[in-house]
Amino acid sequence: MRFLLSTAVALIAAPALADPVPQGAANTDFQPAFEGQTRAKAMNSGVTLQVEPVIEGLEHPWAVELLPENAALITERPGRLKYYSGGSVTDVTGIPEVDERGQGGLLDVALSPDFAESRVIFLSYAEPRDGGNGTTVARMVLAEDGASVSDVQVIFRQTPTYDGDKHYGSRIVPAGDGSLFVTLGERSDTPIRDSAQEMDNHLGKLVRIMPDGSVPSDNPFVGSEGVQPEIYASGLRNVQAATLDGSGQLWTIEHGPRGGDELNKPEAGLNYGWPVISYGIDYGGGPINGGIAVQDGMEQPVYYWDPVIAPSGADFYEGSLFGDWQGDLLIGAMSPPGLVRLSLEGERVTGEERFDPGIGRIRDVKVAGDGTIWVVTDEDDGGLYRLSPEA
Secondary structure: OEEEEOOOOEEEOOOOOOOOOOOOOOOOOOOOOOOOOOOOOEEOOOOOOEEEEEEEEEEEEEEEEEEOOEEEEEOOOOOOEEEEEOOOOEEEOOOOOOOOOOOEEEEEEEEEHHHHHHHHHEEEEEEOOEEEEEEEEEEEEEOOOOOEEEEEEEEEOOOOOOOOOOOOOOOOEOOOOOEEEEEEOOOOOHHHHHHHHOOOOOOOOEEEOOOOOOOOOOOOOOOOOOOOOOOEEOOOEEEEEEEOOOOEEEEEEEOEEEOOOEEEEEOOEEEEEOOOOOEEOOOOOOOOOOOOOOOOOOOOOOOEOOOOOOOOEEEEEOOOOHHHOOEEEEEEEEEEEEEEEEEEEOOOOEEEEEOOOOOEEEEEEEEOOOOOOOEOOOOOOOEEEEEOOOO
């Protein structure tokens, strides 16, 4: 592992962009449901990104959470939580056991809103269970020196358990009202993915819980027979990006199959369609559910990509360092690797810009208080990097 905080920087120019962003041919011939739903007008901010390595030599880092005084927590999928502070990195002890096969392992990390007083953090991970595994969320207390966690309590387990190694979700987003949003994959395989349309399970769902694992009384399906009360929205595929905008509203971004990555602004009780409707095709090339993208009673995405960007990690830009980016949505992309910027007006995308910093598959994105952008790269030799505009 290597920590670099000083002179080693790379200067990467933003590409000159056309209208729309240059990209491969679409996998489908679907017509968007409204103007600007895909391939929005390309933007060129004229920004050149300065890339500063903070830590290199990480093994498939999945998430980064920024702490006060330029400290950070970083998850690595094999089951390690790293604490970075003052130029040094510590392996945090006391982390729950994970199932690291396939897409599993230690996944997201999030801070309790009262972290400064409580030191409470939340971790999501693929939990090994009898008969398989599943996405689990635990809360715990981070020691003052960052070297260990204590009082580990599981507050949520996705059901049912499934013996697979794909599509766990699983971003954790603390909301302004004290609740937690957790995104959950539908486990990928056919026919288990159809469970995203069934309400007696947590597969392919967005759930909302309280920090102790209890169910908020105003969840949309509380008291509904045969429905898991944690469910907030359904019909999702594999959401690996989720964040709040400046007004506190949740946005999610999910992986499509071949085509059909989706940006959504989920609302309570609504169905987002997977796998009944999709703007993509199966990996083998065939249509999904007969090849339809619109159906009554199912929500349209705010935006979709075809071909995919393989989105993971997102944050809204709030800061003055990238002055023209205020309020824009930044998304980690893994295929092709890079950083995607979307401008928004209300609930519509008005422009897209892409950067390739040359550091690999960006798995998570966080905007720091000083306006710099911190990202982790999901690679065998991954890293934590700080991005800023070249002066």
